[in-house]
Amino acid sequence: xxxxxxxxxxxxxxxxxxxxxxxxxxxxxxxxxxxxxxxxxxxxxxxxxxxxxxxxxxxxxxxxxxxxxxxxxxxxxxxxxxxxxxxxxxxxxxxxxxxxxxxxxxxxxxxxxxxxxxxxxxxxxxxxxxxxxxxxxxxxxxxxxxxxxxxxxxxxxxxxxxxxxxxxxxxxxxxxxxxxxxxxxxxxxxxxxxxxxxxxxxxxxxxxxxxxxxxxxxxxxxxxxxxxxxxxxxxxxxxxxxxxxxxxxxxxxxxxxxxxxxxxxxxxxxxxxxxxxxxxxxxxxxxxxxxxxxxxxxxxxxxxxxxxxxxxxxxxxxxxxxxxxxxxxxxxxxxxxxxxxxxxxxxxxxxxxxxxxxxxxxxxxxxxxxxxxxxxxxxxxxxxxxxxxxxxxxx
Numbered sequence: 001x002x003x004x005x006x007x008x009x010x011x012x013x014x015x016x017x018x019x020x021x022x023x024x025x026x027x028x029x030x031x032x033x034x035x036x037x038x039x040x041x042x043x044x045x046x047x048x049x050x051x052x053x054x055x056x057x058x059x060x061x062x063x064x065x066x067x068x069x070x071x072x073x074x075x076x077x078x079x080x081x082x083x084x085x086x087x088x089x090x091x092x093x094x095x096x097x098x099x100x101x102x103x104x105x106x107x108x109x110x111x112x113x114x115x116x117x118x119x120x121x122x123x124x125x126x127x128x129x130x131x132x133x134x135x136x137x138x139x140x141x142x143x144x145x146x147x148x149x150x151x152x153x154x155x156x157x158x159x160x161x162x163x164x165x166x167x168x169x170x171x172x173x174x175x176x177x178x179x180x181x182x183x184x185x186x187x188x189x190x191x192x193x194x195x196x197x198x199x200x201x202x203x204x205x206x207x208x209x210x211x212x213x214x215x216x217x218x219x220x221x222x223x224x225x226x227x228x229x230x231x232x233x234x235x236x237x238x239x240x241x242x243x244x245x246x247x248x249x250x251x252x253x254x255x256x257x258x259x260x261x262x263x264x265x266x267x268x269x270x271x272x273x274x275x276x277x278x279x280x281x282x283x284x285x286x287x288x289x290x291x292x293x294x295x296x297x298x299x300x301x302x303x304x305x306x307x308x309x310x311x312x313x314x315x316x317x318x319x320x321x322x323x324x325x326x327x328x329x330x331x332x333x334x335x336x337x338x339x340x341x342x343x344x345x346x347x348x349x350x351x352x353x354x355x356x357x358x359x360x361x362x363x364x365x366x367x368x369x370x371x372x373x374x375x376x377x378x379x380x381x382x383x384x385x386x387x388x389x390x391x392x393x394x395x
Contacts, residue, residue, distance in 0.1 A: 098148065209258075320340055
């Protein structure tokens with residue numbers, strides 16, 4: 001399908017790094033942090049603790065590092081692997097979850113009938129945070145590639161093709177308490193996508209990227225390094241419905257790639273080749289000149305007021321992957337190494353803890369994997385001594 005072709009295209013061209021959103025447990029101290037990249041958001045905070053989505057299960061943790069995390073279904077006889085379990089949601093995508101007014105929300109990649117309209121589509125599940133119930137809140141006609149829940153509204157992107165084969169990307173909004181679904185944005189490219197849909201403060205941000213030409217990724221003469229990408233960051237005000245665009249700085253002969261948005265700044269890369277990369281930042285609104293913050297190739301997958309987190313840093317010499325934790329001047333504070341066949345996605349969630357989603361290859365020959373939720377204690381990062389503590393081990 002065209003949509004999955006686009007995902008491959010962006011993985012090759014932009015080296016996407018999926019990141020995630022975190023919120024503090026103390027509602028009065030929620031910092032303006034959000035770095036989803038439109039893909040995974042597996043850790044959120046609620047009124048009583050933290051919720052995760054791991055191996056198709058909603059998991060709860062009370063915030064005590066000595067306690068394990070458990071499925072929100074407390075039935076002693078439940079196997080947590082079938083539709084009747086309130087904690088179980090079957091999905092074929094890297095799920096993102098959100099907490100809003102006592103309920104958890106996640107889109108499923110498995111088609112369902114809309115209980116109201118009976119149309120077939122991709123359901124947004126609403127699950128009670130205490131595990132007492134689950135229901136379909138609404139059904140999207142197309143599989144949402146990127147979505148977020150922001151101020152009581154779900155915003156999601158769908159992709160279709162017009163009669164000329166061009167990709168039409170649109171962002172739809174739907175109030176969680178019911179109401180009119182409407183389109184707030186659309187764009188059209190030969191190959192393109194909207195990504196990084198996220199809410200920060202009073203605004204909804206998303207990134208548009210596209211190529212207004214046909215390309216063949218299998219063409220050996222395709223020059224990926226010199227494709228003319230259109231990169232625009234948009235800010236949408238739900239109250240006024242005003243849409244503001246913020247085109248990125250251009251540098252002749254280089255590709256500008258928006259990496260992340262946090263601390264009221266845009267972080268982006270000038271990219272020319274694997275050997276020539278520079279990381280920059282600039283204010284979303286303001287006259288401040290862009291600042292260069294690093295020359296080493298790295299991708300900000302997550303961030304908080306103190307640190308930036310990078311993953312998938314491959315060390316060719318010994319076959320390991322590295323997770324680097326840096327300050328905002330790109331100074332390395334700690335490095336976590338692991339096998340090249342394993343993966344750790346980091347999500348800052350509170351001022352005390354940093355959560356991670358650890359995928360471990362249990363059998364390299366057979367390709368079996370296990371997933372677990374881990375945490376790092378933030379006060380130990382400054383000393384370079386933070387270790388992964390397992391909160392929940394999936395099957």
